[in-house]
Amino acid sequence: MARETIEVPITGKIISVAVKAGDTVKEGDVICMLESMKMENPILSPVDGAIVEIGVEPEQVVKPGEKIAVIEY
């Protein structure tokens, strides 16, 4: 099966994480909420699949390129 890593697109802070390892997600489902530039931005699943790894937690300050989650599909 293929894997896709979702990376942090822009500097900010993770407000909440909506999934955990083992969860199945559909394309467009919210993985986590990232606060950046005074806005709350959802980070969405790009594919239908299963979460195999989560790399962030709430209140974590993140930078571009850091791993948010790995999805197997």
Add this chain to the structure above:
Amino acid sequence: MDAFIDALNSLGQGFMNLTWEAAVMILIGCVLLYLGIGRKIEPLLLVPIGFGVVLGNLPLANLGAQDQGGVINLLYTAGILTEIFPVLLFLGLGAMIDFGPMLANPVVLIFGAAGQFGIFITLLLALGLGFVEQEAVSIAVIGACDGPTAIYVTSKYARELLPAVSIAAYSYMALVPIIQPPIMRGMTTRKERETPMAAGEKQVSQRVKVLFPIIAGIATILIAPMGAPLMGMLMLGNLLKESGVVGRLVDVSQNTIANLVTLLLGLCIGASMLGGNFLTWDTLLVFALGFIAISMDTVFGMLLGKLMRVLSKGKINPLLGAAGTSAFPMSARVVQKEGQRANPRNFLLWHAIGANTGGQIGSVMAAAVMLAVLSGLGIGPLA
């Protein structure tokens, strides 16, 4: 006994003098209060405006913006007719804006220019509908998507239209998330909206951020001096923020000045919305033309976005064109949402914020061009 009856009579004078127009306006004021408090729609604006409408229309209260010698009249005269309130508001805005995304990717500034085209289309429409030049310019500037700019121009040239123009400008700014998406979807294919772009975050040096407001302030004011009060304060506020050495002034600009002026501006605008001057056919036309102005801003922005996509060989997502308005950060948020909706891998926020801050500069420049044209034609303020 007579004195008692006289006292009772005087107590009822307010009811005796209540006209149907004032009653309608008080009702409108209460609706604005409901929207602000109950629905939490732009409460910072709607609560003072709504209560201002109520106060201004209560008979014998002497609280209308035009009631000579009244408390609100004094604020209106000193703050709006002198243009001090909108100018001070720009100081606060400047202290809040981060031009970093625009400076990191200056090409997005072009979207800030395209986002002002609705102003010029609406100017022609307003002239065609019979508004005189000063009124037409004031109405068209609603297309700047920028309340303080619209108030600045209208208070200078067409004070009679100030209530309608300012309410329309602020209303449409708030409605950007509803107005823009159908136009964006209607003008693009799904494939175009899916266009992937790297998130693109790039940092610019602090030196560049400090130099920008100084250089941009000088250059834009030399090009369009009529916009100097707005641009000067916008850039001063930004310089305070980016200089990093006047934290107290940044704090007072971002909070005290911006909040105080928002309160007083809202109150004065509300108290200027009186039955006699607001419940008119012209008000409806102002709202209709303002809607056209903002819609056309989006249309032209999208057309440029599509052109940029072709010129960049598919590297620029055309949705960015819609972020060139001055409605900050509403337009950027709409672009981010629509881009992500079409392609969950898309994250256009950084680019959209850049275009959106470019739109703020563009709106002041567009207003300055309009004022320069009026001045060049020898057209003064309406009496």
